[in-house]
Amino acid sequence: MTAIMIQGCTSWAGKSLLTTALCRWLARQGMSVAPFKAQNMSNNARVVDGGEIGVAQWLQARAAGVKPDVRMNPILLKPEAGGSQVVRLGQVDHELSRRPWRSRSRALWPVVENALADLLDEFDVVVIEGAGSPAEINLAADDIVNMRVAERADAAVLLAVDIDRGGAFAHLYGTWSLLPERQRARIAGFVLNRFRGDARLLPPAPEQLERLTGVPTIGVVPMLRHDLPDEDGAALHDTSARPDGPTVAVVRYPAASNLDEFVPLEQVADVRWAREPAALHGASMVILPGSKHVAADLAWLRRTGLDDAVRTAAGAGVSVLGVCGGLQLLGTSLDDPHGVDGSGPALGLLPLATTFAADKIVRQRGARIPAGLAPPWHGLAGLDVDGYEIRHGRTDVHGHVDVATADALVVAHGNVAGWYLHGLLEDPAVLEALFGHRPRRTADDTYDLLADAVGEHLDTDFLRRLVK
Secondary structure (H helix, E strand, O other), rough: EEEEEEEEOOOOHHHHHHHHHHHHHHHHHOOOOEEEEOOOEEOOOEEEEEEEHHHHHHHHHHOOOOOOHHHHEEEEEEOOOOOOEEEEEEEEEHHHHHHHHHHOOOOOOHHHHHHHHHHHOOOOOOEEEOOOOOOOOOHHHHOOOOOHHHHHHHEEEEEEEEHOOHHHHHHHHHHHHOOOOHHHHHHEEEEEEEEEHHHHHOHHHHHHHHHHHHHOOOEEEEEEOOOOOOOOEEEEOOOOOOOOOOOEEEEEEEEEEEEHHOOOHHHHHEEEEEHHHEHHHHOEEEEEEOOHHHHHHHHHHHHHHHHHHHHHHHHHOOEEEEEEEEHHHHHHHOOOOOOOOOOOOOOOOOEEEEEEEEEEEEEEEEOOOOOOOOOOHHHHOEEEEEEEEEEEEEEEEOOOOEEHHHHHHHEEEEOOEEOOOHHHHHHHHHHHHHOOOOOOOOOHHHHHHHHHHHHHEEHHHHHHHHHH
16 A cells, blocks of 8 residues: 655645546556545535545546445535534534534544545555644644554655745745654655746756755646636636537535536537626527526626626527536525425526425435427436436426426426426536537546646656555
């Protein structure tokens, strides 16, 4: 067993992408590889056997060619109003969710330790991703995701910095210097990530840094264009990869969730992330994505005027699609007898009533999309699709619609539709039916691109010595 850990000087240093790249590169060397992140904070999750994990570890497992597993992300924190929901080994832990943040680590560490030990026993290499920075000295006593994990796994640490932000060498030296001596000794190499400039301008800084720390800079990774959601899926691409396609406005309310599922859409459409009514102008489709807090996001829609803008667009014949929480928003009412989310009238574009249950549905599920759909959905009729559900809401249809499947899994009337299944807009057949094009690149193409970058820009002999 061997472990390599990617830590960062800051959040958004590109740790997730580097971990994904290393998983693929090591798998191509003939090793069995598992990703691991002790604790992730994200409302972007995927369903695996046993529950849900952060999307980053799901992607990393697929890059490694192994089945995603709840042990690869044993603790997932899902932000919500006033705190966060704790998902432990795939399942919501209500008692821990009620605890103050600092009091959780003692209870969670055994879960992290056991999951890590299992993976170390089962795989040749475990590629571990840290969170934030290991030098956040105000949080060191409660660490269950950075150096404490590295020590438990006996992992060599690669410390990455986003050089595009500037101050990279100060970030690297400052992070190294703030760590206790035993933890400094774990840092095997520095990685300059997201580099756009001329590498000939970097000397003599890497050499000076090595003289100060004893740690070599093992690579300079350029800014990579790719088709994966960044980090944990929360940051989305600023520009569309298909500006000549139809314009699709995805409403990005504050508690929007599972936004990573719309990244393939950027290959076939001009995607616009909408936070104000003007962003809907000229769109041929408006999408309401999932939501971790439907009632709060509905209130935000009303404050911004986007509620009226969505209704106006629907009345003008623009296609409107709701996914999971977005489907609930399209209905007439929200009822919350257990205090899970919130109650009140919704947008009223579909005759749907949603009641929030105390327990959460978390499952993978397939369906066949029925006939009877009006344009632009009619091309979907008869497609067999696979997706996943993560929801507290249960929805009933109480009026006439063109199509309504069991459990309101798919509901459509005219140009307004909704479905509970996440992931359908990652299906090439669904994208072709709706937009006339399939994505030009697959996820496997992207994993290989990232692995090629590791081979070209990192010291691969150094990496082989680490995992020998």
